Structure formats: C-alpha cells, structure tokens
Amino acid sequence: MDAPVPQRPGMGGLSSPGWTRRCLGTAFFCALLWLAVSAPRPARAGLAVDLVIADIQGDSLSAEDIRLRLLQDDDGPLRLQGRIARLRLPGLGVHLEDLALECPQLSVDGAGYGCEAATLKGADERLGPQAIKLKLHYQAADDWRLDFSGLRLARGRVSGHFESDGNGWRGELKAHRLQPGRLAALVPALGVPAGWRIDGRIDAGLSLVGEGGALQRLKLSVMGQDLAYSDPDGLQAAEGLALHGDLQGQADAGEWRGQLRATLSAGQLYSDPVFLEVGEQAVTLRSGFHSRDTLGDLELGAARLHWPGLLEARVDGRLGLGGAGHRQLVLDLTLPNLESAYPRLLQPLLLGSALDDVAMAGGAGIRLRLDDRGPSMLAVRFDEVHVDDNPGRFGVAGLDGELNWQRQGESPASRLTTRSAHLYSIDLGATAVDFLAQGDRLTLSGPMVVPLLEGEARLQSFALTGLLDGPGIAWQASAELSHLSLMSLSQRLDWPTISGELNGHIPGLSYRQGVMRLGGELSAEALGGEIRITDLTLRDPLGPVPVLEADARLRGLDLEQLTRTFSFGRITGLLDGEVKGLQLVGWQPSRFEARFHSPEGGAGPPRRISQRAVENLTELGNGVAVGLSGTFLRFFEDFAYDRILLVVRLAGQNAELDGMPHPGGGYYLVRGRGLPRIDVVGRNRRVAWRDLVDRLKNIRFEGVQVQH
Amino acid sequence: MNKRLLSLPMMSLLLTACVTINIYFPAAAAEEAARTIVREALGAEKPAAEPGPEKQPPAAPDDRQSQRGDQRPDAARYAEAVLNWLVPAAHAAGEADININTPAISRLRASMSRRSSDLAPYYRSGAIGFDRNGLVAVRDLNAVPLKERGRLRSLVADENRDRNALYREIARANGHPEWEADIRKTFARVWVEEAYAGYWYQDASGKWRRK
Numbered sequence: 001m002d003a004p005v006p007q008r009p010g011m012g013g014l015s016s017p018g019w020t021r022r023c024l025g026t027a028f029f030c031a032l033l034w035l036a037v038s039a040p041r042p043a044r045a046g047l048a049v050d051l052v053i054a055d056i057q058g059d060s061l062s063a064e065d066i067r068l069r070l071l072q073d074d075d076g077p078l079r080l081q082g083r084i085a086r087l088r089l090p091g092l093g094v095h096l097e098d099l100a101l102e103c104p105q106l107s108v109d110g111a112g113y114g115c116e117a118a119t120l121k122g123a124d125e126r127l128g129p130q131a132i133k134l135k136l137h138y139q140a141a142d143d144w145r146l147d148f149s150g151l152r153l154a155r156g157r158v159s160g161h162f163e164s165d166g167n168g169w170r171g172e173l174k175a176h177r178l179q180p181g182r183l184a185a186l187v188p189a190l191g192v193p194a195g196w197r198i199d200g201r202i203d204a205g206l207s208l209v210g211e212g213g214a215l216q217r218l219k220l221s222v223m224g225q226d227l228a229y230s231d232p233d234g235l236q237a238a239e240g241l242a243l244h245g246d247l248q249g250q251a252d253a254g255e256w257r258g259q260l261r262a263t264l265s266a267g268q269l270y271s272d273p274v275f276l277e278v279g280e281q282a283v284t285l286r287s288g289f290h291s292r293d294t295l296g297d298l299e300l301g302a303a304r305l306h307w308p309g310l311l312e313a314r315v316d317g318r319l320g321l322g323g324a325g326h327r328q329l330v331l332d333l334t335l336p337n338l339e340s341a342y343p344r345l346l347q348p349l350l351l352g353s354a355l356d357d358v359a360m361a362g363g364a365g366i367r368l369r370l371d372d373r374g375p376s377m378l379a380v381r382f383d384e385v386h387v388d389d390n391p392g393r394f395g396v397a398g399l400d401g402e403l404n405w406q407r408q409g410e411s412p413a414s415r416l417t418t419r420s421a422h423l424y425s426i427d428l429g430a431t432a433v434d435f436l437a438q439g440d441r442l443t444l445s446g447p448m449v450v451p452l453l454e455g456e457a458r459l460q461s462f463a464l465t466g467l468l469d470g471p472g473i474a475w476q477a478s479a480e481l482s483h484l485s486l487m488s489l490s491q492r493l494d495w496p497t498i499s500g501e502l503n504g505h506i507p508g509l510s511y512r513q514g515v516m517r518l519g520g521e522l523s524a525e526a527l528g529g530e531i532r533i534t535d536l537t538l539r540d541p542l543g544p545v546p547v548l549e550a551d552a553r554l555r556g557l558d559l560e561q562l563t564r565t566f567s568f569g570r571i572t573g574l575l576d577g578e579v580k581g582l583q584l585v586g587w588q589p590s591r592f593e594a595r596f597h598s599p600e601g602g603a604g605p606p607r608r609i610s611q612r613a614v615e616n617l618t619e620l621g622n623g624v625a626v627g628l629s630g631t632f633l634r635f636f637e638d639f640a641y642d643r644i645l646l647v648v649r650l651a652g653q654n655a656e657l658d659g660m661p662h663p664g665g666g667y668y669l670v671r672g673r674g675l676p677r678i679d680v681v682g683r684n685r686r687v688a689w690r691d692l693v694d695r696l697k698n699i700r701f702e703g704v705q706v707q708h
Numbered sequence: 709m710n711k712r713l714l715s716l717p718m719m720s721l722l723l724t725a726c727v728t729i730n731i732y733f734p735a736a737a738a739e740e741a742a743r744t745i746v747r748e749a750l751g752a753e754k755p756a757a758e759p760g761p762e763k764q765p766p767a768a769p770d771d772r773q774s775q776r777g778d779q780r781p782d783a784a785r786y787a788e789a790v791l792n793w794l795v796p797a798a799h800a801a802g803e804a805d806i807n808i809n810t811p812a813i814s815r816l817r818a819s820m821s822r823r824s825s826d827l828a829p830y831y832r833s834g835a836i837g838f839d840r841n842g843l844v845a846v847r848d849l850n851a852v853p854l855k856e857r858g859r860l861r862s863l864v865a866d867e868n869r870d871r872n873a874l875y876r877e878i879a880r881a882n883g884h885p886e887w888e889a890d891i892r893k894t895f896a897r898v899w900v901e902e903a904y905a906g907y908w909y910q911d912a913s914g915k916w917r918r919k
Contacts, residue, residue: 230850232850233848233849233850234848234849234850234851234852234857235849237849237850237854237857238854239854268854268855269854270849270854270857270858272849272857272861273857273858273861274858275854275855275857275858277855347862348858348861348862351861351862351865352865352868352869356862356865540873543869543873544815544816544819544869544870544873545812545815545816545873545876545877547880585810585811585812585877585880585881586811586812586815588811588812590810590811590812590881652807652810652881653809653810
C-alpha cells in the first residue's frame with residue numbers, strides 16, 4: 001500500500017483530473033464533500049458515508065490510517081468527522097499523531113461548502129497536544145476562507161485568518177505570548193545557534209499577501225517583553241529587553257524590498273567586551289532593505305541606529321550574511337560625546353592597550369568600509385578631542401583633524417593638530433602632523449615640529465609598519481632635538497635646577513616588539529660641560545614596569561655650578577664621568593657602573609673644595625660633623641685638592657663604592673694637595689642602595705672620613 | 709726538557725679552553741618565590757570547604773576559614789611579608805635564590821595584592837580561572853551579571869598585564885632574562901597548587917577543571 005497516490009476504495013466516480021488537482025490542495029475535505037453532494041440522499045433516512053484510506057505517501061505529505069465519516073441524521077445538520085493516525089508534513093516540520101477533526105455543521109450550498117465551528121485535535125511531537133478551532137468556507141481553489149484559533153506554539157497561542165479571492169490570497173497571523181527560545185528550537189530557519197538560551201515573551205502579528213504559491217507582501221510586527229539571551233560562553237547576552245519591531249516587505253520581480261523599524265526601550269546588552277544599558281530615551285533602528293535571492297544578498301539602505309547620548313550610526317550596503325560573500329558595507333559612526341562614549345563603548349574595546357585608562361572628551365566621526373577581506377577604508381575625524389591618561393603618563397588636548405587609511409591604492413592625506421600635549425610631566429606645544437596611511441604603513445609627509453622645553457623636537461621622518469596582520473606594530477624615525485632647556489626639564493622632573501641645553505641628533509629611533517631604541521646620541525650642554533647619552537633603549541614605555549637602559553658620558557662639568565645646584569658646598573674644578581649599563585626599572589635605578597673623576601692633568605679652573613663641602617662629605621662619612629670650625633682649619637675658607645674619583649657600582653639593591661687606593665687602606669674620594677691638606681677617604685665599600693639614596697638626600701655618606 | 713716546557717702552556721691552554729659554563733634554572737628557589745607571591749596575590753579570602761564537584765554558593769565575606777597548610781593568622785603572615793620587605797638583605801645574602809624584592813617587583817606584587825579581593829568572587833563563581841600560561845582567563849561569563857562583565861574584563865586585562873610584567877621582571881632582576889619562560893611555567897603550576905578549593909584551572913590539555 002505504498003502507492004504515491006491516494007487509494008480510493010469505492011470511489012470509482014472520482015475521475016476528473018481537474019477536480020483531483022484542485023482537491024489535493026485542500027486534502028480530504030474535498031473528497032468527502034464531493035461524496036456528500038454527489039451521493040443520492042434518501043428523503044427521510046439518515047446518511048453515513050465512510051471513507052477509509054490506508055495511507056498516502058508523497059514528498060511533502062504522508063498520512064496513515066485516514067478515516068473520514070460524513071453523517072446526517074434526519075433533518076439534522078450534515079456533520080463531518082475525520083481521524084488520521086499519523087500525519088507528516090516534512091516541509092513545515094509537522095508530525096501529528098491522533099488527529100481528529102470534528103465539524104458539527106457542514107454547510108453545503110450553491111456558494112460552496114463551509115464549516116463554522118470545526119475543531120481539530122491532535123498531538124504534534126514538538127508542538128504538543130493541540131485543540132484548534134476552525135472556521136472554513138470553500139467555494140473554489142481561488143475562493144476560500146480559513147480562520148483558526150488556539151494553536152499552541154512555543155508556549156503561546158496563535159490564531160489566524162486566511163482568505164483567497166480572484167485577486168490572490170491574504171493571511172493574518174496573531175501570536176500571543178510566545179516563548180522565543182521554544183520558537184527558535186521549533187523554527188530552525190530563524191538561524192539561532194545551538195546552545196543559546198533565549199527567554200522572554202513575544203507578541204507578534206504577521207500579514208501576508210500572495211498569489212498562487214508566491215508570497216508578494218508581508219508585514220511583521222513584533223513586541224518583545226523581558227527578552228533575554230545568552231550564548232554558551234556568555235560573550236553575547238542581553239537581559240530585560242523591551243523591543244518593538246516592524247518590518248514591511250514586498251516582492252518585486254523576484255526581489256524583496258522593504259523597511260525595518262525597531263525600538264529598544266529598556267534592557268541591558270553585553271557584546272563582549274561592551275556592556276550597554278538602554279537609558280530613558282529609547283534606542284531606535286530604521287533601515288531599508290533589499291534582497292535579491294538569499295540572506296547573503298541582503299542589502300541595507302540608509303540604516304540608521306540612534307543610541308541617545310552615545311552614537312549615531314548609518315549603514316549602507318550588502319551584509320554578506322551566512323558566508324555568502326560579496327560583503328560591501330559602509331558604516332558611518334558619529335560619537336558626538338566621547339566623554340560618555342568612552343567608558344561605555346571605547347574603553348572596553350581598548351582594554352589591554354595604553355588607552356584603556358584615560359579620560360576622554362570631544363567628538364569623533366568614523367567612516368568604515370568593509371568587504372569580504374575586512375576593513376578596506378577607514379576615515380576618522382577628530383573634533384576637539386581631549387585625552388588624559390588617568391595614571392598621568394600622557395595626555396593630548398585639542399586634537400582636531402582627519403585620519404584616512406585605505407587598504408589598497410593611494411589614501412587621501414591625513415592631518416592632525418593638537419593644541420597641547422604632555423608626556424609624564426613634560427609639556428609639548430601645539431603641533432601639526434601630516435601623514436599618509438595606506439595598506440600596512442603609515443609615513444610622515446613632512447617634518448613634524450613639537451615645541452618642547454622652550455626648544456623644539458623635530459621629527460624628520462617616521463614610518464610605521466604592521467597596521468595589518470603580522471608581527472605587530474614597528475616604527476622607525478629620525479629626529480633632532482634643539483635647544484631644550486635643562487632648567488625647564490629639571491623643574492618639570494622636580495630635580496634641582498640645572499641650567500643648560502639639551503640637543504640631540506637621533507638618526508635612528510626605532511620601535512619593535514615593545515622596545516624603543518635610540519641610534520645616535522643625545523647631547524646636553526649642561527653645567528658648563530657636556531653630557532652625551534648613547535645606546536638608549538626603552539622597553540614597554542607605557543606598561544606597568546618600563547625599563548630604560550643607556551650609557552652616558554660626562555665631559556668637563558663645572559663643579560662649581562654642580563655643587564651650587566645641589567647645595568653641596570662649593571667645589572671648583574672640572575668633572576668628567578662615564579655611566580655604563582645604566583638601567584632604570586620603573587624609573588628607579590637598578591644597575592649601573594658610574595665613574596666620576598677630575599680630568600687628567602690640571603685643566604680647568606683651580607681645584608678647591610670649601611669647608612662646607614668637606615663638612616658635608618664628613619657628614620656623609622660618619623654622620624657626625626667633624627667640626628672643622630673647631631680647629632685651626634676654620635681660618636681657611638677652602639682647600640686645594642689634587643683629584644676627585646668616585647666609582648659607584650649598583651647591582652640590584654647593593655652599591656659598591658670605590659676611589660683612588662689609599663696607602664692606609666680604604667680609598668680617596670678627594671686627594672688633597674698643598675697645605676693645609678685635606679683628604680677625604682672612604683672606608684666602607686658596600687652600602688645598601690636605599691641607604692645610599694637616603695643618606696645622599698640627607699648629605700650622609702657611610703664609611704667616609706676626613707683626614708687632616 | 710723542551711717538551712716539558714711546551715707541554716705546560718699547552719696543558720693550561722687546553723684546561724682553560726675546555727671551560728664550560730652551565731647555568732641551571734634554580735627551580736626550587738623559583739618555586740619558593742612563586743609561592744610567596746601567589747599566596748600574597750590570592751589574598752586571605754577563601755570559600756568554605758566543599759567536598760563535591762557541584763557548584764558552590766559564594767562564601768560570605770566573613771567566611772574565611774583557612775584551607776591551606778599555612779594556618780597562621782593573617783597578622784602573622786602580614787608581619788612576615790613586612791619583614792621580608794624590610795630585610796631584603798637576609799634573602800640576598802642567603803643561598804643562590806630568586807630575588808623578588810626589587811622596587812619594580814614589589815610594585816607589581818602590591819598591585820596584584822590590591823586586586824585580589826576584587827578577583828576572588830569571580831574565581832569562586834568559576835567566571836575566571838588559571839590558564840596554562842600563568843595568566844587569568846575568562847572561563848564562563850554566564851556566572852557574572854551583565855553589568856559586571858566589562859569590569860571583570862578590565863580586571864583580567866590589568867591582572868594579566870601585571871603578571872606578564874612580573875614574570876619578565878623576575879627573570880630580568882635575577883640577571884637572566886632568558887628564564888622568563890621557566891619562571892612563567894613555575895608560576896603557572898604554583899597558581900593552580902595554591903588555588904583554593906572550588907577555583908578553576910586549565911589542565912595540560914587546556915580543559916577546565918575544578919579544584
């Protein structure tokens with residue numbers, strides 16, 4: 001009994017092909033109605049026609065054990081009863097068991113056949129038990145009406161009205177309190193991935209207009225309350241959403257066009273790593289759409305998202321959903337108030353970067369073009385932007401201009417200007433920078449001049465690579481520092497005031513894998529001499545523990561200026577020095593080997609050391625003033641010395657001191673000359689660095705004594 | 709005679725030429741250092757003991773019953789930490805150990821320690837756990853209210869920034885930047901060993917397990 005057409009025992013009169021074709025559309029009712037109207041009716045006797053079909057098998061429908069009975073008692077209404085043991089409609093996902101149809105009053109007249117109060121009961125394995133009320137009127141295949149109510153779907157109820165006339169067919173569906181999670185499980189076409197949890201309730205209305213087998217227009221209205229969803233990892237989630245959406249679409253030569261409007265009036269959303277909460281003003285989305293064939297061809301027209309106080313977005317182009325390719329999207333994003341957009345939107349996106357703990361103000365606009373390979377164009381407009389690092393490492397004020405980048409081809413020029421900026425406590429003046437950003441690279445178009453410490457830093461060249469995938473950002477630059485004021489620098493860094501100038505020619509400044517290197521040297525004319533810094537590297541400059549390494553050479557520093565600067569007591573003469581392997585970790589010295597000494601020979605001004613300086617050295621020595629003023633030496637204001645040599649080696653927490661060998665043990669820090677002669681001799685070589693720093697602050701020096 | 713005269717410099721040359729310098733990673737010292745830092749960074753807060761694998765309710769803030777071998781009161785352990793800080797020389801002068809008392813490391817330790825009470829509830833709820841690289845990884849955000857997820861992300865990013873800097877700095881401060889990977893490996897193991905019952909960690913295959 002597996003024939004593909006219905007078996008019709010006892011129905012030899014049903015032979016018209018046209019009749020059969022029309023009847024297949026409305027299943028079995030037609031067959032029974034035909035029987036009812038064509039069978040000769042006895043004048044007074046009751047009517048009972050039974051139709052039993054063992055099974056029907058087809059691609060879109062299969063049914064087993066079909067029993068239909070048409071009844072009429074004397075003068076009573078014509079009744080229809082039907083039973084189907086199993087009904088399968090694979091295309092609709094319907095798997096019904098024990099389907100029972102009861103039509104207590106079948107009307108049959110010249111205008112067609114109808115049933116005003118039919119009930120359909122059954123149990124679908126996914127929809128559960130059903131008891132649906134039906135109202136049906138049938139006149140012809142293109143002239144009928146169907147109403148139903150009480151369909152249980154996704155824990156809600158669905159009712160509907162469908163009708164057809166000469167101008168096509170129309171349908172209205174109303175859904176009440178659907179549970180969206182259940183709905184997603186029932187309708188795989190909604191595309192909700194497995195493992196997602198969706199809660200809440202939905203009321204919806206759907207209007208459909210079609211002709212024949214084709215849908216021509218649809219209108220969907222959805223109201224969602226207390227909607228919540230979450231993916232298995234909690235990276236995409238929402239709670240308490242109140243959503244109202246309207247969608248209208250119409251078919252046009254096989255293509256769909258329409259409008260979508262959605263309003264989100266309450267709720268919280270988390271799209272890793274961004275959390276957004278709908279405020280007092282609703283979030284609205286409006287969009288036109290156009291689909292040629294599949295969702296992959298879905299094209300948005302002037303989609304506008306308005307999130308009050310946060311952003312305005314406009315999206316145009318083809319979405320390229322479902323991996324279909326052909327993505328071509330332009331996104332225009334306006335962030336009118338960065339002060340509120342930064343904590344809500346930007347800070348989470350910038351986590352792990354140097355910009356994840358800043359205060360921001362101003363406005364910005366972003367235009368982004370996306371294709372199948374990702375971003376193809378980016379333009380960012382800055383409007384009076386202020387950025388201030390909360391830990392105080394850097395800041396920019398009054399940033400204006402435009403940054404343009406293209407993945408391929410020549411990009412429009414970019415220009416940014418700032419009114420002021422600061423790096424740690426050092427202020428940078430107003431600056432303008434012109435550059436080109438395209439593909440993997442960003443290059444400076446012309447020199448960039450930054451007013452700095454009463455002089456200027458001139459960035460001659462700058463080329464950055466690694467904007468796209470690869471080993472990361474790296475850059476190379478060359479720069480000149482001219483006439484930077486050491487006095488300003490020392491004031492900014494809370495150092496004793498040092499006069500002088502810092503100049504530098506830096507032919508090769510580079511940054512790669514978190515390490516900035518300085519090729520060439522920085523030279524400072526300070527304290528009457530010269531300080532040169534070479535081999536400077538800075539690792540992780542804005543990280544929690546920056547590490548700076550450098551070598552330095554000092555030539556011909558005027559000790560008189562130096563000692564005056566540090567209020568140490570006057571020493572005259574010149575001082576040379578070398579600092580090798582200087583390492584600052586978190587801006588604190590952790591390693592170096594320094595050697596400060598008088599120049600070879602007797603060059604420079606007379607070498608003399610004042611009583612005050614000797615006393616200070618004495619205090620450094622043993623913590624007790626030796627009291628030169630109490631001896632005959634008080635009559636001398638200063639003393640001649642032959643040579644100064646101080647060697648300090650720091651390794652971790654311990655420093656080692658050294659000087660010229662002293663015949664009686666220890667070492668000379670200052671070797672006197674002439675009469676009266678004063679030698680400053682150190683006895684203790686090892687000292688804890690922290691103690692040394694503390695003692696220097698208090699002008700104390702362990703293990704040093706004055707001999708006279 | 710000539711032969712003997714020649715053989716002496718030759719032998720000394722050979723002897724000096726065959727010097728091999730082996731630097732071994734001081735595993736025991738590194739482990740001790742890691743344990744000190746990890747205990748300090750995990751903080752004293754801990755959940756109630758729970759035998760079964762079922763999810764446990766978060767412990768009340770005052771429920772701080774110690775589960776580790778170290779049963780001393782908090783004050784004693786803090787005193788030891790202060791003492792360690794004050795007399796670093798005692799460490800430095802001892803056997804060839806790992807120095808964890810440089811200013812930079814101390815700053816990182818203090819920063820991690822300050823963060824521990826913020827992270828603890830998320831360790832307990834299973835939202836985050838210890839990964840195989842000595843870092844914190846987000847495991848299940850479903851355990852975190854939506855509003856807190858961004859903050860947790862931020863905490864995790866800050867913690868990992870400190871941890872990465874810490875491993876690099878310990879290796880560097882001890883004169884062997886090339887030890888960073890070994891230090892990290894040691895820490896990765898010790899974080900899991902020292903983690904309180906109920907905390908989550910990734911096993912060698914990357915699968916999440918609960919202590």
